[in-house]
Amino acid sequence: KQEVTQIPAALSVPEGENLVLNCSFTDSAIYNLQWFRQDPGKGLTSLLLIQSSQREQTSGRLNASLDKSSGRSTLYIAASQPGDSATYLCAVGPGNTGKLIFGQGTTLQVKP
Amino acid sequence: DVEVTQSSRYLVKRTGEKVFLECVQDMDHENMFWYRQDPGLGLRLIYFSYDVKMKEKGDIPEGYSVSREKKERFSLILESASTNQTSMYLCASSLSDRPRLSNFGPGTRLLVL
Numbered sequence: 001k002q003e004v005t006q007i008p009a010a011l012s013v014p015e016g017e018n019l020v021l022n023c024s025f026t027d028s029a030i031y032n033l034q035w036f037r038q039d040p041g042k043g044l045t046s047l048l049l050i051q052s053s054q055r056e057q058t059s060g061r062l063n064a065s066l067d068k069s070s071g072r073s074t075l076y077i078a079a080s081q082p083g084d085s086a087t088y089l090c091a092v093g094p095g096n097t098g099k100l101i102f103g104q105g106t107t108l109q110v111k112p
Numbered sequence: 113d114v115e116v117t118q119s120s121r122y123l124v125k126r127t128g129e130k131v132f133l134e135c136v137q138d139m140d141h142e143n144m145f146w147y148r149q150d151p152g153l154g155l156r157l158i159y160f161s162y163d164v165k166m167k168e169k170g171d172i173p174e175g176y177s178v179s180r181e182k183k184e185r186f187s188l189i190l191e192s193a194s195t196n197q198t199s200m201y202l203c204a205s206s207l208s209d210r211p212r213l214s215n216f217g218p219g220t221r222l223l224v225l
Binding site for chain 2: 099
């Protein structure tokens with residue numbers, strides 16, 4: 001059974017710092033992997049999607065990488081800002097149905 | 113704007129009531145999903161649908177049913193609400209073709225008393 005783990009559960013950094021959020025999964029046979037952002041009490045906003053054949057995706061200050069063989073993905077946030085404070089969720093698509101298996105998330109606080 | 117909308121942001125119901133949660137998407141997506149999110153348990157899939165009138169159970173379907181009569185609308189039904197169904201409910205949709213990016217609605221926070 002696929003399991004997705006995100007470490008750390010919480011992270012606090014000063015503004016301007018570059019940071020890396022980690023996601024690991026137990027079964028390397030994935031279809032895709034998505035990173036989401038969730039603000040308190042709100043829905044999920046999709047940040048980046050990496051297909052199983054890709055190694056990374058970039059959007060603005062965000063870069064997500066995927067290493068299927070080691071069962072790992074990282075989300076790199078450059079020059080963090082207080083507005084980046086949120087919970088970041090990693091989700092693995094185990095097949096082509098669109099279903100997702102989520103990690104527990106990393107709650108990020110960026111201090112001014 | 114393309115989006116997924118949910119009928120209520122907050123809902124308070126009594127134990128034993130029949131509860132309907134509605135989700136509508138305007139992106140002509142084939143796939144639609146219902147998840148619930150609980151502290152310490154994360155997001156878990158309840159049901160999903162890959163076509164009109166089609167449905168499949170997710171990981172935690174007990175106590176729930178769904179309806180998809182039109183492509184744009186996917187309803188989650190709590191036949192007899194119980195306190196352990198107090199949760200945040202999130203609807204999502206995606207295309208059936210690559211890349212199958214999932215778009216989520218704003219969520220419905222349900223409290224069952």
